[in-house]
Amino acid sequence: MEAKAIQDYAELFHGADDDILHDVVQVTRASLQYDDMLSGPVVAGLLRFLIHASTARRVLELGMFTGYGTLAMALALPEDGMVITCENNLKYINLAKPLFQKSGVNHKINIQYGEALDTLGRLDPWFDLVFIDADKENYLNYYEKCLPLLKKGGIFIADNAWLGGKVMDSGDRKGREVHKLNKAIQDNENLVNVMLPVRDGIHIAVKK
Numbered sequence: 086m087e088a089k090a091i092q093d094y095a096e097l098f099h100g101a102d103d104d105i106l107h108d109v110v111q112v113t114r115a116s117l118q119y120d121d122m123l124s125g126p127v128v129a130g131l132l133r134f135l136i137h138a139s140t141a142r143r144v145l146e147l148g149m150f151t152g153y154g155t156l157a158m159a160l161a162l163p164e165d166g167m168v169i170t171c172e173n174n175l176k177y178i179n180l181a182k183p184l185f186q187k188s189g190v191n192h193k194i195n196i197q198y199g200e201a202l203d204t205l206g207r208l209d210p211w212f213d214l215v216f217i218d219a220d221k222e223n224y225l226n227y228y229e230k231c232l233p234l235l236k237k238g239g240i241f242i243a244d245n246a247w248l249g250g251k252v253m254d255s256g257d258r259k260g261r262e263v264h265k266l267n268k269a270i271q272d273n274e275n276l277v278n279v280m281l282p283v284r285d286g287i288h289i290a291v292k293k
């Protein structure tokens with residue numbers, strides 16, 4: 086079976102099929118004419134699964150885009166849960182805000198506008214789950230700043246852990262940075278990690 090056919094099959098089984106997530110896709114396509122940055126139903130399904138399995142309450146997302154992953158996580162969180170999400174592009178924030186207001190879970194979403202690294206310097210511990218999905222050049226910096234904010238037993242997730250295969254190309258700057266992150270996670274004795282073949286690769290780790 087071809088990889089694309091397997092991917093299409095997997096997309097049938099993800100438990101993240103709310104109308105509001107379809108709305109995010111439609112608004113993104115109609116407004117931007119590109120949707121390739123959306124995390125999509127399988128990654129969102131995994132985030133949701135992890136929130137339920139770990140009974141997470143306080144979640145951090147780096148790279149919100151139009152809010153697909155943010156909403157999937159907010160929907161999975163308990164009523165007193167919170168997703169703090171970082172985004173440096175106002176255009177995306179302005180597209181996401183009406184969708185959040187319509188979602189019924191806006192009260193569980195806190196948008197931090199600005200450079201994610203600056204925001205990270207202002208955040209208090211502890212987070213139950215951190216999902217990094219912003220600029221790949223900073224992946225290692227994000228990891229270093231996020232780990233101290235993650236509680237013991239907390240889950241660290243990096244999207245695009247393969248970067249379309251560029252992680253194996255030492256001549257590609259972004260690929261090199263994501264590879265450095267993958268290596269740092271692997272070498273950290275305080276983490277238990279596994280790389281999942283989900284979409285563009287998900288590197289997931291739990292803090293011992």
Ligand SMILES: C[S@@+](CC[C@H](N)C(=O)[O-])C[C@H]1O[C@@H](n2cnc3c(N)ncnc32)[C@H](O)[C@@H]1O
Pocket residue numbers: 122123124125147148149150151152153154155171172173174177199200201202218219220
């Ligand atoms: C791949 S998209 C995020 C997708 C989103 N997590 C989802 O589930 O659909 C990456 C986002 O990170 C944002 N971003 C890139 N660099 C950033 C930075 N330095 N600080 C904050 N956000 C950044 C981009 O504007 C973009 O919206």
